[in-house]
Amino acid sequence: MFARTWQLGIDIQPRTLCAVAITFHRKGWQLKRWWQFSSPINVVESGRLRQSDWLNHLLSELRSQLPSNTSVRIGLSPEIIMQQSISMPDADVPPSLQQNLLDLAAEKSLLLPRSEFACDYSRQPSSSKDWLMTAVRQQDMQDWMTPLANAGLAPSIADITPCAMRRSAALSRQSPTALLLHVGESVLTWAAPFSQSLAFGYIPREVGEEHSSVAERVTSHAAQYDVPAHSMLCCGAVQSSGWSPFSALTFLQPPLPAQPEMFALAIGLALCAERTSWSR
Numbered sequence: 001m002f003a004r005t006w007q008l009g010i011d012i013q014p015r016t017l018c019a020v021a022i023t024f025h026r027k028g029w030q031l032k033r034w035w036q037f038s039s040p041i042n043v044v045e046s047g048r049l050r051q052s053d054w055l056n057h058l059l060s061e062l063r064s065q066l067p068s069n070t071s072v073r074i075g076l077s078p079e080i081i082m083q084q085s086i087s088m089p090d091a092d093v094p095p096s097l098q099q100n101l102l103d104l105a106a107e108k109s110l111l112l113p114r115s116e117f118a119c120d121y122s123r124q125p126s127s128s129k130d131w132l133m134t135a136v137r138q139q140d141m142q143d144w145m146t147p148l149a150n151a152g153l154a155p156s157i158a159d160i161t162p163c164a165m166r167r168s169a170a171l172s173r174q175s176p177t178a179l180l181l182h183v184g185e186s187v188l189t190w191a192a193p194f195s196q197s198l199a200f201g202y203i204p205r206e207v208g209e210e211h212s213s214v215a216e217r218v219t220s221h222a223a224q225y226d227v228p229a230h231s232m233l234c235c236g237a238v239q240s241s242g243w244s245p246f247s248a249l250t251f252l253q254p255p256l257p258a259q260p261e262m263f264a265l266a267i268g269l270a271l272c273a274e275r276t277s278w279s280r
Contacts, residue, residue: 006032006070009164009269010153012049014042014185016237019062020266021070028250029271034257035062047079047187049144059151072153073269075161078189078202080140082117084109088129106133125197132198134160157272162191162200164268169233170194171248171271179229181218182265183236190218192227199225211238235264 004023011018016039021032043055086105093101102121103114110117119135141158148155165180176195181188184205192199203221205214219229234241244260245267246252257263 004069006067007270007272008066008070008072008153009266009272010072010074010148011161011164011263011265011269012044012055012074013237014044015039016185016262017043017058018263018266020263020270021066022249022267022270025251029248030251031246031249031253033065033253034263034266035065036257036262044077047077048140049147051147055147056151059148059153063152070153071157071274072148072155073157073159073272074144074148074155075159075164075265075269076136076141076144077187078160078162078200079187080136081160082110082133082135083200084133085124086131086133088131102131102133105131106135109133110135112137136160157269157274159269159272160200161189161265162198164265164272165189165191165235166194166198166268167271168235168245168248168264168268169243172243172245172267173247174233174243175231178231178233179219179222179227181214181232181234181236183214183234183238185237188214188218190222190227192222192225196227199227201225235261237262 006021006023008019008021017037019035022029023032037058039054041052041054043050043052086109088101106119107114117135117137118141119133121131121133124130124132145155165182169180177193179193180191186205187202188205189202190200201221203217215232222229233243235243238261241261245264246256246260248267
């Protein structure tokens, strides 16, 4: 009998690492294991992964607990993501030429040579000539990839965390009109409802801030991007929100985490398709 591939989603916050491993069966996704670790130092600063002996040791320990056929997925913070709209002069061009034109437009928009950033393009629903470009500097990408690869956990997928949050909400059958909020240790990241086109943003988290103030600031920031907040669904470092992203899985194995909302990003990453877009 063949061994099923484990899909591992790893969410690394400044002082917390959450990981979830799942496999697919005919009747749905099965939880294999979950992990949660606390770090004595900040391993993420301004969205960039820092090298540290603690992280290297932890990743090596994690790898030793996984089968060889494991597909690793990581989440990139919106702090290092660049997203802009670009326009094409002609919507009806061959795909090969279209890619070249998009790359040229991206270089002009970012003022960077194409070799210095990785990016993804998707058409804007409003116009066939308008595209949404989502990009990250290659150096920032390598800062995330290298420690994992050195531990034998070379990522097969690098997604952006707003997409992982939207995927987790959609597959756990949450409200399609709720504004999504991940409360990080230093950053508040919001994403448009998964029923709408992708939009996201982030603002610094203030120490000791009440939830009502957080909600007000996030709602105001999202409104600047024309994203209304009829309701809000929270995950991350929050008091019980009532959202268990584990409900996206069919087969669970207790015990489950006491704070399941901490695993929304890890589950969204684990459930990421092999070919995914940064623009939805």
